[in-house]
Amino acid sequence: MGIQFELGDITVDVVLKDIKNVHLSVHPPEGRVRISAPKRMSLDTLRVFAISKLAWIQQQQAKLREQERETPRDYVDRESHYVWGKRYLLTVDERDAPPGIELQHHRMRLRVRPGTGEAKRQALVEAWYREQLKAAVPPLLAEWQPRLGVAVERWFVQRMKTRWGSCNHRARTIRLNTELAKKPAECLEYIVVHELVHLLEPTHNARFVALMDQCMPQWRFHREALNRLPVRQETWRY
Helix, strand or coil: CEEEEEECCEEEEEEEECCCCCEEEEECCCCEEEEEEECCCCHHHHHHHHHHCHHHHHHHHHHHHHCCECCCCCCCCCCEEEECCEEEEEEEEECCCCCEEEEECCEEEEEECCCCCHHHHHHHHHHHHHHHHHHHHHHHHHHHHHHHCCCCCEEEEECCCCCCEEEECCCCEEEEEHHHHHCCHHHHHHHHHHHHHCCCCCCCCHHHHHHHHHHCCCHHHHHHHHHHCCECCCCCCC
16 A cells, blocks of 8 residues: 655655565655555654654755756767767668667767668667677676675566666566666676675665675765766656
8 A cells, every 4th residue: 555644845655565674765866755664564653764764865865856867869960878888979870771789989880771760769779778788797697696695596687767776585586777788887787786685685774785895895986976877868757
């Protein structure tokens, strides 16, 4: 069931479900606040919990609202696109040949058939980003799974509107946002490690933080770098 309560000018969405712990999250782009809590918990208890976290909530909201948004893309010549954190200028090459994308120096060459519209160009570019991510993930899993002593059953790459990655620790699966192919490679590594650590500790509690500190001491730096980078120009929902 879904409930809401107000903390001043902040609306808190509450979802009560069959879980053991309380989870507080702040979601882009405008910083909507959500609490997932066990069904047995009262609204008054959750209100007190949220008040105790108010400073943290406001800090996270401020970060999200300051985060730069990508300008909308039209998939035309000399438009900027990013691959693994590097900027490329798009060159659209219209010819009667199979479509494809190549990186040459500082250019992303998009080959399309004459008359290909914006929607099809966008689909081609997004599919290409997805393939870049799919190729980058296996070596990271091969390195980090044995180091952490975990193993995923399956992993997925997809567009995700509210997070960079997610983990289902019961099914032992992880999901990664295709947008990560635009960010520096170390950001992808941080997200992969983050989700793998969730196989050891499902929540973001002190044990999770200690595990991250142990296996990737610089993880906070990567998190902050990722949060400073531009995100898609869209209305994110959860």
